[in-house]
Amino acid sequence: MLKKLYNRVINKRFTDAKIMENNIIPKRNIPRDVFLHLLAIVTLYWSSVSFVTVLWQMINYFFQDQLNYFYYESFSGLIRFGVSSLFIVFPVFLIVSWYLNKIYAKEAQVRESKIRKWLIYLTLFIAALVIIGDFIAVINFFLGGEVTIRFILKALSVLLVAGFVFGYYLDDVRKESPTKLAKPFAWASGVLVVAAIAGAFFVIGSPSTARLMQFDSQKVYDLQNIQYQIVNYWQSKEKMPNTLADLNDTISGFTAPTDPQSKENYEYKIIDAEKLSFELCAVFNKEAANKDVGNLRIGPAGIDANWYHPAGRYCFERTIDKQLYPPLEKTVK
Secondary structure: OOOHHHHHHHHHHHHHHHHHHHHHOOOHHHHHHHHHHHHHHHHHHHHHHHHHOHHHHHHHHOOOOOOOOOOOHHHHHHHHHHHHHHHHHHHHHHHHHHHHHHHHOOOOHHHHOOHHHHHHHHHHHHHHHHHHHHHHHHHHHHOOOOHHHHHHHHHHHHHHHHHEEEEEEHHHHOOOOOOHHHHHHHHHHHHHHHHHHHHHHHHHOOOHHHHHHHHHHHHHHHHHHHHHHHHHHHHHHHHOOHHHHHHOOOOOOOOOOOOOOOEEEEEEEEEOOOOEEEOOOOOEEEOOOOOOOOOOOOOOOOOOOOOOOEEEEEEEEEOOOOOOOOOOOHHHH
């Protein structure tokens, strides 16, 4: 009897210990851990690339290179995409990281999970490659004599982001408990992102300003198209069109475009019919982004003239070179 009673007591204590152990150490939620860690890393990469993209385009704006044409459309588009990504993706990264730290505090084994360590070491590997590649690029461009302030600033921006990420995660993975750099990292990165977004708005302006710039770009494109049609009209008929309506062609389907903003016809005036000089005018909302190149675009007429314009009404004077654009009959002969 005593032996049976003793065995019952021992079994009860063992069962109670198991229950307590299960209550203290909850079961791992593997799918949740994989999802959160992957989301944190992907949003980190996305935010880093978006931040560097915004910095590079701001550098392009303030330190323009005469060897590289500056196109407002592509420049502003990249900034808008970078800012949009930072608005959405970076807060997601901060929220997921904060939630993971709460899980680490309750479930220490989650911090030691293999998926987390694999992703961190992958991040360290990529950051190390970026840093090495950055230094190689600096030396390569230096030897080629192409080191400019613009290039140096771009190289520093990449080094800043990659070094920032590498240093934080190297400190984190080497410790058994959560790193104390989590909050400083979040605050510092948040300040940098806010500064980049503010700088981007200073460069490209408000959404309403971007809308006005898009109108101006379309006007330049329309004038380029009209210019091409005028040259083609001269080559075909050996005379200048009297009005833009003369350019309308039912066979080719061309119709002289109108100002997309005012819906009015563009201004066209013959200056000298003998010299084949004419002017095309439009009313612009803003000054062109680059005084040297302006809103040059690859349109039907190609890049054959400077399309810089100030704000307000502005006329582009053009003269057709008879040697460059001879009549089509002479060209055939």
